Amino acid sequence: MNHYDVVVVGAGIGGLTCGARLSALGYKVAVFDQHYLPGGYATNFQRKGYTFDAALHGVGGLGQGQGFYQILQASGVMRHIQPLLKEYPYSFRWKGEKFDVPQDADAYLAQLERRFPEEKDGIARLFAEIRRLSAEMKFLNDPGIPGWKKALGFLAKCPTLVQWSKLTTAQAIGRHVKSAEFMNFFTVLWPYYGLPPQQLSALYFFIPWLGYHLEGTYYIQGGAQAFSDALVYVIEQNGGKLHLRQEVAEILIHGKKACGIRTQKGQEFTADWVVSNASPEHTLGPLIHHHPRAEKYRKRLGQHEIGPSLTQLYIGLSCHPEELGIVDEDILLVEETDHQTDYDNATQGKYAAANLGLTNYNKMDPALNRHDRGVLTVTMIDDIANWPERGEAYTQKKQEVTAILLQRLESYYPGIKKRIAMLELGTPRTMERYTKNPRGAVYGFAQTVNQSGIKRTARKTPFAGLSLVGAWTQPGGGFQGAANSGFLEAQRIHKMLGKNRG
Ligand SMILES: Cc1cc2nc3c(=O)[nH]c(=O)nc-3n(C[C@H](O)[C@H](O)[C@H](O)COP(=O)(O)OP(=O)(O)OC[C@H]3O[C@@H](n4cnc5c(N)ncnc54)[C@H](O)[C@@H]3O)c2cc1C
Structure with missing residues (x-):
């Protein structure tokens, strides 16, 4: 029979951490994701022999006994990942000087x-x-x-x-x-x-x-994918299962309680608890077929401000980055020193003006790629409204923005354009497509005062046995925030299910 103790919708960091912790506690867990890789944003991809980390630049608290370490240790994951201490948290160029x-x-x-x-x-x-x-x-x-x-x-x-x-x-x-x-x-x-x-x-x-x-x-050795894979490993080692390329079409509700899921392919899986790593909007809307009990909740959600997305240019070089004078792990290339103005530039799609972040993966993890294959990313805040939905206009805009970003990079690192072997631009539309997050938001709801701490969306929902986890929920976004949400919710679910089982 297709029954699990807990079914998780979405294999992002929040869903996987929740699944890993519950698995480590002895629950039988199944995780479903629409994508062909686990991790949500936290994935790697390969192109022309280059390995690109889709998201991770840096994360805190992974030293022995520290906050993030403790969560991962309790979830059985710490012994399967290798944290790499960065030389500096970050570097930045500011008015002609480097710090x-x-x-x-x-x-x-x-x-x-x-x-x-x-x-x-x-x-x-x-x-x-x-x-x-x-x-x-x-x-x-x-x-x-x-x-x-x-x-x-x-x-x-x-x-x-x-x-x-x-x-x-x-x-x-x-x-x-x-x-x-x-x-x-x-x-x-x-x-x-x-x-x-x-x-x-x-x-x-x-x-x-x-x-x-x-x-x-x-940084984590092997990139974001190594982290996501380690979470999956713990789930599977404890008898759980990851179902990839399996979009969840419906969360089954009986009375006021969640009791399982139905996939897009029509398969049903029952469960004592359902955890959703999909956005609250998606979970409490289409996934429960707009159940009347959720409507008030969704109306309130509709008033929340959604956080920004990112555009990221993935670059494969035909040389080590050091040959071009790129020696930092992570450097912010600051032109506009007033951050509010920079935010406005970025969200209004002023790609020639908005500040850029440059990440050098060869420096952070020399084993991720061959020495003579440099891998960089250029990152900037962006808004999905700046991007046509699809088709010719979208492709053309991608080319234009890529050209602008490369020209700007050339002014910092002369000669770089000649050493480019591979390029791929991820836009807010890409972020949305791979995760189903509204507007391609990378940190869920905007992390304003009114949407943070205890005011951030609760993981509890109006339905018994249905939880939310991930960047949209308490405590917030980023690898550590999303993992924390999953871990804390696993603790609550354990209390509830453990209690029910006597
Ligand atoms: C370019 C980039 C750089 C970043 N850099 C950093 C960094 O350096 N440090 C840091 O801490 N954070 C960083 N972040 C942010 C961080 O990656 C995210 O905040 C975090 O990974 C979000 O995790 P999540 O649990 O909310 O899940 P998400 O990553 O949002 O994943 C949700 C998952 O649910 C799945 N899903 C949704 N609906 C369904 C459905 N119906 N059926 C099946 N599956 C479904 C999706 O396919 C997806 O896999 C970065 C993000 C990006 C995009």
């Missing part, structure tokens, strides 16, 4: 104080507050402290967290340092979170910051 941002927070503080001597006291106060946030997060993540103690002590023990949950990143920084130049310099990594500091929730900037500067920034 390498140190992993070490003290070294970073010293760098900032040298650059902004007149703001020294404010910067020191900002760093002191960041360290308080770090202590508060340690309290909340300490597995040795019972949940009730954390809940009771939350307000007294976590004042920075409480305050910053109500502030944008710019507001949190502005409490200590007034200089706009400092604010832009310090938040240059904002595209990683999808919104400029004036809109981005302070917590969604600073919590990853703790990972980068107090714990370390990592």
